[in-house]
Amino acid sequence: MSAGQPADALSESGSQSDVAALVPVIRRFVHSRVSNEAVADDIVQETLVRMLAAAGRVEPGMVEPYAIITARNLIASMWKEQERHRRNQHRIVDLRSPESPDEGLLQQEDKGAVAEALERLSERDRRTLMAHEVAGQDTQSLAGELGVTAGAVAAQLNRSRARLRVEYLLALEPGTALTDRCRPVLFALSGGDRRRQREVDAARHLLECDLCEKLSQPLLERGQRSDGEVRIRIRADADIVLARQTAREVAARLEFSRTDLTVIATAVSEIARNVVRFTDGGEVVVELLEEPRRGVRIVARDTGPGIADVEAALVDGYSTYHGLGLGLPGARRLMDEFAVVSEMGRGTTVTMTKWRQEG
Amino acid sequence: MDTGPALVSILRQGSYLIASVHTALDDSQMVRFQQDLIEQIGQHRSRGVIIDVAALDVLDSFGSKTLRNISEMARLRGATTVIVGIQPDVAFAMVALGMSTGSVPTALDLEEGLAYLHDRVHTGPSAVTGSSLS
Numbered sequence A: 001m002s003a004g005q006p007a008d009a010l011s012e013s014g015s016q017s018d019v020a021a022l023v024p025v026i027r028r029f030v031h032s033r034v035s036n037e038a039v040a041d042d043i044v045q046e047t048l049v050r051m052l053a054a055a056g057r058v059e060p061g062m063v064e065p066y067a068i069i070t071a072r073n074l075i076a077s078m079w080k081e082q083e084r085h086r087r088n089q090h091r092i093v094d095l096r097s098p099e100s101p102d103e104g105l106l107q108q109e110d111k112g113a114v115a116e117a118l119e120r121l122s123e124r125d126r127r128t129l130m131a132h133e134v135a136g137q138d139t140q141s142l143a144g145e146l147g148v149t150a151g152a153v154a155a156q157l158n159r160s161r162a163r164l165r166v167e168y169l170l171a172l173e174p175g176t177a178l179t180d181r182c183r184p185v186l187f188a189l190s191g192g193d194r195r196r197q198r199e200v201d202a203a204r205h206l207l208e209c210d211l212c213e214k215l216s217q218p219l220l221e222r223g224q225r226s227d228g229e230v231r232i233r234i235r236a237d238a239d240i241v242l243a244r245q246t247a248r249e250v251a252a253r254l255e256f257s258r259t260d261l262t263v264i265a266t267a268v269s270e271i272a273r274n275v276v277r278f279t280d281g282g283e284v285v286v287e288l289l290e291e292p293r294r295g296v297r298i299v300a301r302d303t304g305p306g307i308a309d310v311e312a313a314l315v316d317g318y319s320t321y322h323g324l325g326l327g328l329p330g331a332r333r334l335m336d337e338f339a340v341v342s343e344m345g346r347g348t349t350v351t352m353t354k355w356r357q358e359g
Numbered sequence B: 001m002d003t004g005p006a007l008v009s010i011l012r013q014g015s016y017l018i019a020s021v022h023t024a025l026d027d028s029q030m031v032r033f034q035q036d037l038i039e040q041i042g043q044h045r046s047r048g049v050i051i052d053v054a055a056l057d058v059l060d061s062f063g064s065k066t067l068r069n070i071s072e073m074a075r076l077r078g079a080t081t082v083i084v085g086i087q088p089d090v091a092f093a094m095v096a097l098g099m100s101t102g103s104v105p106t107a108l109d110l111e112e113g114l115a116y117l118h119d120r121v122h123t124g125p126s127a128v129t130g131s132s133l134s
């Protein structure tokens, strides 16, 4: 480092051009510690501004060390801010911290969204949540204050967190039109409540609503998902192969015979093809069952035109819904249980089960 | 096909074509295979076609129908088709599904398939030794 030169330059006049002579030194220092280019540039600029402001007060010969200390403090406070932010985010919203280059911008947006989401909670929910998450008050003492059991407080906190995650994500999508089904579905997903998800028919809503489909990703990523359940989006030919291979792999965990695995894969291929050929798309969900027996359940949902006469479609040779004439009765023959529910204009859900032959 | 390892290979063996499916095919790949094979039958004036499907994971309604189509189109171009290598579990599922290769003859493996073609192509249509899966 040529310590003398820029310091002398600054001490002579304190002019802006002299401070500018510090730029290479500060840049090298900052960039070796901050990997994000944009953030590093911001810190260099901020250091220079502070150097200009302090120019008259800095001892000659001390300019460069002063600049380095200033830059180091700026970096440290940036880390501290980020760390605090990450901690709070984890505690209250529990979403992954953004890692994109415009992290600073996202942080600003985040704070607004968290505030907005908190606003949408009920007064009681918000106060309890803040007391627990921010002030660190435990459920036992909260229970005493609220006159309920600690278990009830914990349940309320879980509900509030689930709602807060939803409201936070919605606050990041300002101006999006919500249907009256969106919030109940998103709350059920966010809470990881399978029974509630079935009650509000969450799976079908996700097929029909682009917004909820998009928001469901971050919600489901952190929710309690069952290992024994796999979901495959069905849109194109290749998805048919993916669906049947996935079904085979999942079912193989129950040690079905090789023949049964192929039978299951063939049935999945048939019903997934109906989704590709006759609808705008859908999904196949493969789920392992333990009760009443071990088995595999496959659900295919689509957002298609629906089938007018399901009974007729289950008979061989049915042709008004081309392909299904073969697909549905064939798949039914392959599986142990088979049910079709269809609603005109909304779509069709095929549910089929294969039980594991025990012994 | 375009990139990556070949999904299907079609080899010429004298007046026969031997087509091997190397992996699970989706519907559009199946259609492409049908087109390529029919085109080559015409190009080489092949008399016999063996399709080895041992690597197929399933033969569902579409797969079975495509094999029947290939056989029918080949017949119209003067070639006899035999399907070889249908795995026992795949055959079981085809029967349970209610599908079959219809009138398309099947044989256990490549060797049997060649023997079948040899008899049929050189001694006329009466000498059928292959079995039909139905």
Ligand SMILES: [Zn+2]
Pocket (backbone or CB within 6 Å): A179, A181, A182, A183, A185, A205, A209, A210, A211, A212, A213
């Ligand atoms: Zn929605």
